[in-house]
Each structure stands twice: as structure tokens, then as C-alpha cells.
Amino acid sequence: MEDYVLQMQHIIKEFPGVRALDDVCLHVRRGEVHALCGENGAGKSTLMKVLSGEHTDYKGKLIVDGKEQRFKGIKESEADGIAIIHQELGLISTMSICENIFLSDEICSRGLIDWDEEYRQSRELLKMLGLDISPATRVGNLGIGQQQLVEIAKALKKDVKILVLDEPTAALPEKDSENLLNLILSFKEKGITTIFISHKLNEVMEIADTITILRDGKTITTRPKDEFDTNSLVSNMVGRELTNRFEPRNCSIGDVVLEVEDWSAYDAVNDRWVLRDINLNVRAGEIVGVAGMIGAGRTELAMSIFGALDQNVSGKLKLEGKERRLIRQPKEAIEAGVYYLTEDRKRLGLVLTSDIAYNSTLASLDNITDHMIIDKDRELELVNDMIGKLRIKTPSVLQKVKNLSGGNQQKVCIAKALLTKPKVLILDEATRGIDIGAKNEIYQLMNQLVEQGIAIIMISSELPEILGMSDRVYVMREGRISGEFDNKELQVTQEDIALKATGGKTT
Numbered sequence: 001m002e003d004y005v006l007q008m009q010h011i012i013k014e015f016p017g018v019r020a021l022d023d024v025c026l027h028v029r030r031g032e033v034h035a036l037c038g039e040n041g042a043g044k045s046t047l048m049k050v051l052s053g054e055h056t057d058y059k060g061k062l063i064v065d066g067k068e069q070r071f072k073g074i075k076e077s078e079a080d081g082i083a084i085i086h087q088e089l090g091l092i093s094t095m096s097i098c099e100n101i102f103l104s105d106e107i108c109s110r111g112l113i114d115w116d117e118e119y120r121q122s123r124e125l126l127k128m129l130g131l132d133i134s135p136a137t138r139v140g141n142l143g144i145g146q147q148q149l150v151e152i153a154k155a156l157k158k159d160v161k162i163l164v165l166d167e168p169t170a171a172l173p174e175k176d177s178e179n180l181l182n183l184i185l186s187f188k189e190k191g192i193t194t195i196f197i198s199h200k201l202n203e204v205m206e207i208a209d210t211i212t213i214l215r216d217g218k219t220i221t222t223r224p225k226d227e228f229d230t231n232s233l234v235s236n237m238v239g240r241e242l243t244n245r246f247e248p249r250n251c252s253i254g255d256v257v258l259e260v261e262d263w264s265a266y267d268a269v270n271d272r273w274v275l276r277d278i279n280l281n282v283r284a285g286e287i288v289g290v291a292g293m294i295g296a297g298r299t300e301l302a303m304s305i306f307g308a309l310d311q312n313v314s315g316k317l318k319l320e321g322k323e324r325r326l327i328r329q330p331k332e333a334i335e336a337g338v339y340y341l342t343e344d345r346k347r348l349g350l351v352l353t354s355d356i357a358y359n360s361t362l363a364s365l366d367n368i369t370d371h372m373i374i375d376k377d378r379e380l381e382l383v384n385d386m387i388g389k390l391r392i393k394t395p396s397v398l399q400k401v402k403n404l405s406g407g408n409q410q411k412v413c414i415a416k417a418l419l420t421k422p423k424v425l426i427l428d429e430a431t432r433g434i435d436i437g438a439k440n441e442i443y444q445l446m447n448q449l450v451e452q453g454i455a456i457i458m459i460s461s462e463l464p465e466i467l468g469m470s471d472r473v474y475v476m477r478e479g480r481i482s483g484e485f486d487n488k489e490l491q492v493t494q495e496d497i498a499l500k501a502t503g504g505k506t507t
Contacts, residue, residue, distance in 0.1 A: 040407030083155035093140030145176030246468030254284035289470030407438030
């Protein structure tokens with residue numbers, strides 16, 4: 001008889017106008033790493049919210065450790081040994097590591113917090129996770145990889161038996177990702193069961209014992225990892241073969257649309273140069289990739305061009321061959337035909353509590369207003385057209401953006417950008433945290449845009465994406481351009497880029 005620590009049987013969950021989960025079954029063995037895969041919108045996060053007690057109005061059975069449960073909230077599921085760590089971490093940056101670990105579960109003696117005991121237990125947890133840092137350290141001073149470990153420490157403190165990790169490596173550099181994967185594997189020896197949700201299929205194939213695939217709210221298959229290869233995994237996820245992720249382009253590259261010379265940005269508060277002496281250009285119909293390690297200055301470069309960087313920026317800016325004064329605010333950039341699509345869609349790119357129509361036209365209201373009155377018919381016409389072109393999965397143009405999957409939220413960001421009719425589109429980690437099917441759709445869209453003569457600057461931490469999509473590649477290191485490659489003329493490799501990004505030299 002199988003030793004299942006978790007059985008979710010025939011789960012049905014409906015939202016207004018859509019059935020998010022349709023007879024989903026998930027059976028997880030004790031002590032295994034069980035990967036849950038599927039495109040954005042497949043139902044993964046919704047299923048985990050049923051498990052956590054966040055969604056209570058569902059049909060079906062939830063059996064934990066052989067006992068049927070119906071959790072009425074997160075507190076109840078945590079008390080039963082279930083911990084879910086979401087992609088957006090739930091830490092309070094102004095509090096210490098210790099305070100975060102014991103938040104709402106303090107150790108008290110005679111009505112007072114026993115700080116000595118909390119610090120002792122915190123040190124033990126951090127040591128277990130290989131984090132050599134004081135529990136008194138403020139969380140806001142930690143890197144994202146260390147913050148992930150603090151979230152895991154919170155879970156371990158609660159004697160977790162089922163640990164759910166939702167896109168845990170999406171924002172991590174390669175070394176931190178590798179450390180976290182090794183940590184997950186070590187949990188098996190402690191008897192902890194891990195449900196691992198990730199769009200990084202190489203990671204799934206590396207650490208999973210079993211894989212369950214969801215598609216369109218249904219369970220497609222559950223099989224041992226060894227019965228899959230990457231191609232069969234992808235085809236089960238998207239329901240079709242994806243033969244060539246990076247299709248060749250035959251569009252002609254035109255004149256330089258945007259150019260920066262001797263571009264620098266100085267941070268007076270911290271007395272340091274954020275950007276220094278950068279020279280970069282992009283032509284009509286061209287995709288220019290910008291690679292580099294996290295902290296190299298790629299996002300700061302994009303934001304400074306867009307007028308959104310709160311630093312002292314200097315240098316020359318040319319648009320379509322003509323030098324112009326530096327852009328000081330995003331509204332100027334949009335009017336000049338330059339649009340920056342942020343890497344942080346939820347915090348900076350969208351108003352999550354508003355609908356698709358509101359979000360899509362927010363940056364282009366001048367095009368749909370007459371005497372300061374919005375032409376609602378025109379707005380709905382434009383947004384519905386974008387929904388069709390971008391294949392945004394939604395029951396209505398009036399759907400709240402917070403109810404969309406990550407991939408569809410990203411498409412709303414792209415719709416917002418395209419409605420401004422940009423000449424230069426700067427994409428910052430445009431495919432981060434979205435599934436392989438949605439990535440393919442964005443790649444196809446990028447190809448269509450450059451065929452129309454739009455110039456694209458693409459910032460990405462994924463080197464296969466940089467090499468697969470870029471005509472030229474700039475590499476940044478410590479706020480400077482450390483290398484430039486013509487990706488059409490040369491056989492550029494990931495090693496070439498990595499060496500320039502880390503300060504090495506190609507041989």
C-alpha cells in the first residue's frame with residue numbers, strides 16, 4: 001500500500017465565469033520531492049490555496065496523513081504541518097530575522113517575550129540551512145536568496161511535514177538556486193515532503209521524484225520523473241509540441257533609433273557610481289540583449305533612459321539621430337516613443353485591484369480621451385483587440401488583474417506598452433516566472449514587433465534566451481559595459497557572456 005502523506009481527490013474550484021480546477025487529483029508520497037508543473041493559469045496556485053485553507057469553497061476531498069481535512073484558514077493548515085512559501089515572500093523587511101521567524105508565534109515567559117530562547121532557536125535553524133548570519137540582522141539588508149532561507153526557517157520552526165515551494169528560484173542568481181536545490185534534496189533525509197512548483201524544467205528534472213502535470217485546470221498525468229524527458233514534459237504541459245523556441249528572423253535592420261553616449265548615474269546618498277560611461281545603441285527592427293549578473297546595473301540603465309531612476313544621470317541621449325535633453329520622467333519617455341516594461345509587474349507594472357481595461361490603457365489615456373473624458377467604447381475596442389492578439393486568457397475585459405495567472409498578467413503589461421505605440425521597447429526580464437508556452441508566445445510577439453520596425457532592448461538573466469533572441473548582446477558588469485557581441489556574425493556562447501559578466505577573459 002502506498003504511503004501517501006497527501007491526497008487531493010476530485011478537487012473542483014470555481015470563480016465567477018471560470019472553473020479553475022476541474023476534477024483535479026494530486027497524490028504525494030511521504031518524503032518525496034513532488035514537482036507540480038503546468039502553464040500559467042493551469043491551476044497550480046489555486047490547488048495550493050485549497051491545500052493551505054485559503055480557498056474553502058471547493059468540492060472534493062483533502063486527506064493529510066490519512067485523515068480527511070477541510071481547513072478553514074492558513075493557521076489550521078500550518079498547525080497540521082503544511083507550509084507554503086510563495087514567490088512573493090511574506091517577510092517584514094524592517095524587522096530582524098529572529099522577529100520574522102517567530103512573528104505571531106512568539107516564545108513567552110510570564111507575559112514577556114523570551115528573546116534568549118528565540119535567538120537560540122533562530123541560530124540553530126540558520127545553521128541547519130547553512131546561513132552564517134546573526135539572527136539580529138534586519139531582513140531588508142539580506143539578498144533575495146537569504147530571504148528565501150529565512151522563509152524556510154519559519155516553516156521548519158513550525159515542524160513542517162509538507163513544504164510547498166512556489167517558484168522558489170525565479171528571482172535567484174544561479175549559485176543561490178543551486179544551493180536551494182541541494183537544500184531541498186537534504187530535506188528528504190529529514191522526512192520532509194516537498195511540493196516543488198517551477199517553470200525551470202531543468203530544475204524539475206534535477207530534483208523531482210514524481211511529476212504531476214496540470215493543464216487548463218485538469219490533471220493530465222502523474223508519473224515518476226524518469227518517465228519524462230524535457231520534450232515530453234513540455235508537450236504534456238502545453239498540449240502540443242514546441243519544436244523551435246527561437247525561430248529565425250529575416251527582417252531588415254534599419255537606422256539607429258536610440259543611442260546613449262558616456263551615460264552615467266551617480267548615487268549621492270551612498271556615494272557610488274551606479275552606471276559609468278556606457279555607450280549603447282539599438283536600431284529599428286533589431287533586438288539588443290543586455291546580459292549580466294544581478295546587481296550589474298541593467299535595470300538601472302533601463303530606468304535611467306526611461307526617466308524613472310532617482311539618481312543624478314548624465315550623458316548624451318539621441319532619438320532617431322537627434323540629440324535631445326535627458327528624459328526626467330516616464331511621461332516624457334512615452335511621449336518620445338520609449339517604453340520600459342518593468343521586471344516587477346505586480347509592484348510597479350500593474351494596479352492589481354483594477355481590471356484589464358483600466359490597466360491596459362493607463363499609459364495611453366491621451367489616445368482615448370476627448371476633453372478629458374474617456375471614450376469607453378474606444379477603450380474596450382482597443383483592449384479587446386489586444387486580448388485577442390496577445391491571447392490573454394480571461395472571461396472578460398473587466399476581469400480584475402489580480403485574478404489572472406502570472407503569464408496573463410505579463411501580457412496585460414505588454415498590452416499596456418503596445419497601446420503607447422512605442423518606437424523603442426525596453427523589456428526587463430519579460431519572461432521571468434512564466435511558463436514555457438507563454439514564453440514562446442512572447443518570443444513570437446517580439447519577432448512580430450521588430451518586423452514592424454520597433455527597436456527592442458531585452459534585459460534577461462537567462463543566457464539561452466539572450467542568445468536565442470538577440471541580434472547583438474551587451475554585457476554589463478559593475479555598472480559598465482564589459483563586452484559587446486554581434487550575435488549574427490559570431491558563434492557567441494554562454495561561456496563568452498558569463499566570462500564578460502564576471503570579469504574573466506575569453507581565450
